[in-house]
Amino acid sequence: MSFLPAIPEVLRQFFKRPATNLFPAKYLPSSVTKYLKSVQEGNAAINPPVETPPNFRGKILYDRDTCIGCKLCIRVCPANAIEFLPDTKKVRIFVTQCIFCSQCNDACPVDALHMSDEFLLADEDRYSENMIVE
Amino acid sequence: MSENKKIGSTYSIPIGPVHPALKEPILFTFKMNGELVEEVDFAPGECHRGIEWMGMRRNPVQIVHLTDRICGICGVSHSLAFARAVEQIAEIEVPERAHYVRTIIAEYERLQSHLLWAGVAAHELGFDTLFFLAWRVREESMDVIEYLTGNRVNYGIVQVGGVRRDFTEDQFPRIEASLKYYEDVAGKLLNLFLEDRTIQMRCKNTGVMSEKEALELCTVGPTARASGLAMDVRYDSPYAAYGDLDFTPVLPHQYLGLTNGDVYDRIVVRLLEVVQSVDLIRQCLENMPSGEVLWEKKYPKILAACKKATGEAVGRIEAPRGECLHYVRMDGNTNPQCWKVKASTYSNQMSWLNMLKGEQIADIPIVVASIDPCMSCTDRVAVVHGERTDILTKADLHRLSVEKTRRLAQWS
Ligand code: SF4
Ligand code: SF4
Numbered sequence: 001m002s003f004l005p006a007i008p009e010v011l012r013q014f015f016k017r018p019a020t021n022l023f024p025a026k027y028l029p030s031s032v033t034k035y036l037k038s039v040q041e042g043n044a045a046i047n048p049p050v051e052t053p054p055n056f057r058g059k060i061l062y063d064r065d066t067c068i069g070c071k072l073c074i075r076v077c078p079a080n081a082i083e084f085l086p087d088t089k090k091v092r093i094f095v096t097q098c099i100f101c102s103q104c105n106d107a108c109p110v111d112a113l114h115m116s117d118e119f120l121l122a123d124e125d126r127y128s129e130n131m132i133v134e
Numbered sequence: 135m136s137e138n139k140k141i142g143s144t145y146s147i148p149i150g151p152v153h154p155a156l157k158e159p160i161l162f163t164f165k166m167n168g169e170l171v172e173e174v175d176f177a178p179g180e181c182h183r184g185i186e187w188m189g190m191r192r193n194p195v196q197i198v199h200l201t202d203r204i205c206g207i208c209g210v211s212h213s214l215a216f217a218r219a220v221e222q223i224a225e226i227e228v229p230e231r232a233h234y235v236r237t238i239i240a241e242y243e244r245l246q247s248h249l250l251w252a253g254v255a256a257h258e259l260g261f262d263t264l265f266f267l268a269w270r271v272r273e274e275s276m277d278v279i280e281y282l283t284g285n286r287v288n289y290g291i292v293q294v295g296g297v298r299r300d301f302t303e304d305q306f307p308r309i310e311a312s313l314k315y316y317e318d319v320a321g322k323l324l325n326l327f328l329e330d331r332t333i334q335m336r337c338k339n340t341g342v343m344s345e346k347e348a349l350e351l352c353t354v355g356p357t358a359r360a361s362g363l364a365m366d367v368r369y370d371s372p373y374a375a376y377g378d379l380d381f382t383p384v385l386p387h388q389y390l391g392l393t394n395g396d397v398y399d400r401i402v403v404r405l406l407e408v409v410q411s412v413d414l415i416r417q418c419l420e421n422m423p424s425g426e427v428l429w430e431k432k433y434p435k436i437l438a439a440c441k442k443a444t445g446e447a448v449g450r451i452e453a454p455r456g457e458c459l460h461y462v463r464m465d466g467n468t469n470p471q472c473w474k475v476k477a478s479t480y481s482n483q484m485s486w487l488n489m490l491k492g493e494q495i496a497d498i499p500i501v502v503a504s505i506d507p508c509m510s511c512t513d514r515v516a517v518v519h520g521e522r523t524d525i526l527t528k529a530d531l532h533r534l535s536v537e538k539t540r541r542l543a544q545w546s
Pocket of ligand 2: 066067068069070071072073074091107108109110111112113
């Protein structure tokens, strides 16, 4: 079978473990909402996602008390995702706008900003509590 | 053939802008004679997002991460080209080690991009088994990129004046393991792709472009090299650490003994470049100097240096698809006065007209895919007037420019 080299390879692949991590469930549930509900009730278990790498850039974390209101993060944010609050001299970050570059983390002189591991950020409302960090 | 030429014997088929056979949004119109393509026309511009417009309202430190998003595959090529342009204007000296880090990540990008392309090519031939296998192999480079930079697609590692993250000694074993994996799997990949009869039947003598045509049409990258043109920005005008590395451009005759300039040769070139990238990364790891990776750690200083800069510069690099060029002009303001992106597909797309002529309908997908087109990189000028969308050609732009000059002359 020298002219069809894929065939032996395919046969070999049959006995290998699948490369895909089946997240969140082994088989597509007929209704995802129902599935998630049954997970909450403890009737089903979520197949865990692949672990995030050491330097992963997920949802932003803001340490309000450390922030000195220098606005440097606003100047370097490519997505204009950070808003300055003049009354309190603190900032507000819109997660839906953020492009997860972590540049504000590098720029902040007092290390008030960090990236978390959280990546499941889908939401119906872009201004929901979950989507605004302040 | 004469009876085929009768009036009414030709018909035209539109393909795109959204079509399962095309992986990129672009509209083709084919004038067909029976099964054969007689004439081709195409209209790009469906994927224009106004990134340059956004860039001109931001400072270079912000733009550098905007450039990550120009293309979904070349996460580092555009940022590197842009950073190089700004560094030239602001006369910033990039530390030696940063050059090596940039080279390693750029080569990983080439690895994943070429393997992605190989999978797509197999898929366009209807060979989905190979498509899945190629993408399985590609996943290793994605994992390493994720491990090194933090994210899979938008690496965010390049900064004006260096890189934002260093690759440390304790990360080398993971890199080494992936290089070993690719060395082991390279022979198998070459065998699966190049010895397969289906692929040979479909790709040999399909979509041929001669060396002369490749030169005349200003093609770049693997598309040009597959036609026998020994051109590679990494080799011709080295940037980052490429000047220190030992390599020559990959040409199909090195493997096959001759150059045909067909789709098959393009597969050969890209697969051999996968092997070459592994070697280049290894050379980088061996010769990596120690030291800083960023010219200036304090962001206000980087911002100030960019603001002070005046002048214009061009940053050229070899992206996986060919030469990628960024032109930047700074005039002492925070934001650049002008920023222009020319991606490799812009140079390569005209070769479709010649390649597709005389091919069959069934060969259209693979020939179109063979230059590894990326429309989101390419589509740069599109103007929307209310409901109407115009794509401005060079002649239009020239006319508009003359009109504007006249208008200004009248006012003064
Ligand atoms: S991570 Fe990037 S995009 Fe998000 S808030 Fe920080 S600087 Fe802006
Ligand atoms: S850079 Fe840091 S300290 Fe300055 S405003 Fe932003 S979060 Fe606050």
